[in-house]
Amino acid sequence: MNGTADTTLVRAGTFAVLGADGGVSGRRGTSPDGLFHRDARHLSRWTLTVDGAEPAVLVPSDGEESARCVLTPPGTRDEPAAYTVFREQAVDAGVLTECLRLVNNRPAPVAAVLSLTVDADFADQFELRSDKRRYEKSGAQRTASTHAEGVTFTYERGAWLSRTAVCASPAPAAVRPVGAQDTAHRLDWHLELPAHGTAELLLTATAYAHGAPAPALVGSPAEAVAGRAADTSAFTGTPLPLPPGAPGGLAAACARGLSDLAALRVPATGPDGEHVRVPAAGIPWFLTLFGRDSLFTSLFALPYRPGLAEGTLRALAAAQGTEYDTGRGEQPGRIVHEIRHGELAHFRQVPYGRYYGSVDATPLFLVLLDSYTEATGDRALAARLEHHARAAVTWMFRDGGLDDGGYLVYSPDPQGLVNQNWKDSEGAICFLDGSQAEGPIAVAEAQGYAYDALVRTARLARSLWDDPAYADRLDSAAAGLRERFLRDFWMPGPDFPALALDGRGRQVDSLASDAGHLLWSGILDARHATRVGRRLLEPDFFSGWAIRTLASGQPGYHPLSYHRGTSWPHDNAVILLGLARCGLREEARRVALGLLEASAHHGHRLPEVMAGYSLDQHPRPVPYPHSCSPQAWAAATPLAVLTALREAG
Template sequence: MNATADTTLVGAGTFAVLGTDGGVSGRRGTSPDGLFHRDARHLSRWALTVDGAAPAVLVPSSGEASALCVLTPPGTRDEPAAYTVFREQAVAAGVLTERLRLVNNRPAPSTAVLSLIADADFADQFELRSDKRRYEKAGAVRTALAHAEGVTFTYERGEWLSRTAVCASPAPVSVEPSDAQATAHQLDWHLELPAHGAAELLLTVTAYAHGAPAPALVGSPAEAVAEHGALTSAFTSTPLPLPADAPEGLAAACARGLSDLAALRVPATGPDGERVCVPAAGVPWFLTLFGRDSLFTSLFALPYRPELAEGTLRALAATQGTEYDTGRGEQPGRIVHEIRHGELAHFRQVPYGRYYGSVDATPLFLVLLESYTEATGDRELATRLELQARAAVTWMFRDGGLDDGGYLVYSPDPQGLVNQNWKDSDGAVCFLDGTQAEGPIAVAEAQGYAYDALVRTARLARSLWDDATYADRLESAAADLRARFLRDFWMPGPDFPALALDGAGRQVDSLASDAGHLLWSGILDERHAQRVGRRLLEDDFFSGWAIRTLASGQPGYHPLSYHRGTSWPHDNAVILLGLARCGLRDETRTVALGLLEASAHHGHRLPEVMAGYSRAQHPRPVPYPHSCSPQAWAAATPLAVLTALRTARPAEVGPPAPRARP
């Protein structure tokens, strides 16, 4: 099966990856297929045969609210296929539903024999994407129980219990174990077809995840599509303030992004137990709350869809660290990096049940809190979250490293992430020669976020919390951080900020896109910010589509490296907002147009990441082979493009205002 031809359906915290024929083969590795809910695969086999043979694909599966394909049993030119199978599939929360309509192509009544092999392996997503590691699962038992309407698969491991129920209408004439796999079952039907008539079969796969409420019943793809349409329409229908001179493709990219953001919302819980919706990071690996990803997504969407920011702030406040737990990086006041609901997280075989290994989620939480308050005029939320905000500030000083004139730092986590900034792959924070910096590491962009967080939280303290003394202290700390940042990070030779300082205080001297984030946060004065902004538009950084994570020509550069040469739309979105903020209007428009043209080559859906090859090397953006799609902060990037084009101001003399508007 060609993974590039897969159809992905996503909504309400559930997604399905289906082959060209609507089937599921049980793939593992970088492109698994199946039905996924709460970090587990609840359907790993879904293979249809008609009259004993796999049908041919006449029209491959495609679609978003639902997947549609057309299949035919074997036939020849002289003896055309007896039936045509019209297959429709859709997802709802915890459910895959399917409608098979068989049309008799002949003038005589006929009986079609349909068979479907189904199985559920309940594999944790961390198992599926691991090529080498095998997780010990002592005592785990998988069973299957046939019943009149279909079959129910069950997985038990100690107190852990998950089920997948397959039900059909009409009921199958038989349900028997299949020799193909241990718990796989074959369901059979004999469908009577009138002359040139039709018969239908409805199938429902319901995922009952451990610790989650039972999904609502969904009777057909039409019901699932209607539910998906209602949720999407409520989110996307409010028009965006597009400027009269909006560049070509902006409206389509924004519409595509809003539609993806609507589908990527997942349920979460706020600090008072209230139900909220948050933008999950992306499919297939990250359909869950991610601190950094959800925060940036919410910041980009804030002027147009502030409800994302409110949900994200409430959910992150509810999961904020309260104790010291080295196994998962938790510290009091620290904002969570990743939430997982799967089996391996439950049994602490991976640190990601709640994993706090992020240096930047905590200051970004504070940035979003004040940005939301300013953008909406809602003073209640920042008042409700005052204690959480103060705890986040305390973490930045006590555990983050800002105390005593230090910087916000992280140390490589032997049980988690080596790098804990947004470039979190091994080796991403590298010297010019390509060697990974050793910690504690102070990455440049995190210092900018910390500066902005202090300035903004001081504003909240003064205007909402009636604590001028606290506000004065934060403003003083911000001013000190800004002054010494330029002294310690600016590299006179390349006339550019260092990517980071390593544990010995040495400048990590790669030329990296992280410097563009400094324009957005306001930690650089106008003169230095404009020098950085113009440098990022030179050919070694700007590919014609977007700004690369690492300037080409350096020893560490590789156009297909995850963080050392590729281009990330969200990274460019932050840079765009910075370019607009410091008055580089021509540069703002150049990057905006590059992103929009790249979007047009992807059906107006920006991918998570693109290869670093330039337009001169290839006339279309070259895909990164393992990019998530849809992906939240890429989906929100067109909204940041819109904001940057609307708000780009002319250059001013003197330092910029301390506020970095989203």
């Protein structure tokens, strides 16, 4: 494959990662390529040769609605290529479609020989990641069967059945296996091009995933592009209320974010079996419903695209825990952290079919429910989800730890996540010396979410559910949580909240960005909130682009650590909304301008995460090497910037 740049196409829960020549080589590790649908790779090889050789790339693959590249057979200065191949590819739900248009460059007929080697390894996404785990798949069988239009690959493991059908028009002259060791096949065409004439070849690869409805047939990239364009336009078309004198780059960042959010929507099911669309977390590993990610994304977008919030609330209510299952962390009333559809989840080889290891998705569900009701005036959804909301509140007290004057806590999950807040990497909740806190752990920001959830649910109970006694109990619990939080979390020395309390009640004394979330949730009084907001803009926290997850200069700080020194746009969005809420206008504007400038350096698409190096150290934001792109809550961050600037004035 020529070149190293990849093009990513995504729509309706399907994505393809293609090389510079439009091909797929079957890579693994941190940047796999292929066609992916419902957590499985449905194409692992898709390599084109022309006249028996790898084509030269005149224009590498690029694009978002479709991928386009220009290829030729190898040629020389004295004998330039006889013909040129214009390659276009697009994805739709479960389908990759491709058009190869061959243009004869000569005034005489030309014969062109094209060959496409294809294969489907059906690898689960967890297998493709570079964590060196190996999964036993006894009894699994991959087969390939040829037919007039191409080849169909089948994967069976017990009752698990997946297929990928590759079809071509015109039909290939021959379809033959590449070797005896795998299922790869080569499709050959012999095309006659008239003088200065053209010929076209249409290809489709359709993924039939286990347990999913068959994808709708798509005839060409043009058809897929038209469908995507209409769908995207319906989502992005309503103008945003940009304030007078809006900072440069705000409009472009919001437009880029809305376009990405449109592409990242995936289908889901609501509590009554209704079909909804929700924001998936990101590409390549997280094109699925995530409780926390989808909730924050929907909160940021709520003033402008409330349909995301409605879909997210319905889908999460449908997946809410109903029983105790320690293998996946399920508890009655708990909101799901992650939903997976792949083979390994089906066979419980990973706990992620439905995994509930999140301390904060449940209170955030309640925050979004009231926020949606308040923003839209739609009282029907909160009435429909009353039972789910009450179950979520019950979980916070009974299983979450709020009973008897406690805190919302989590314990490390030996089968899942060590940390279950948004900073969920191992070692993220660390003391000043860098050592990981041991559980049960009460992280600061989750207490703020719980406080806000109680206040908001009390409002719903009083105004909508006609249950003032329940509302009074929740208000009382919120007031008690707010009072003891300041007593137990505030550190007099640094004059700043602790990152967490460990299982022995000790303050986890790192200075971390989590404190900024407390301004957004309202658990701090105005005096303490002002101290936190101003402290977060000091140089050890604020890089010039964004606020770091951990203040520099501490032993645990590392500018390339996932949660111990990098800067996350969504984290900054929450902080920014909190600064605006607390009237810290100058601080809010500095964070907003930093994020917009960082966005401009990334083509107005904010990355999931940036390295913690400061503007003084390098004139451009330094990338974090394993950042997802596009990523939903980063895509929604410019909308939060817009909201904060409107509120701050």
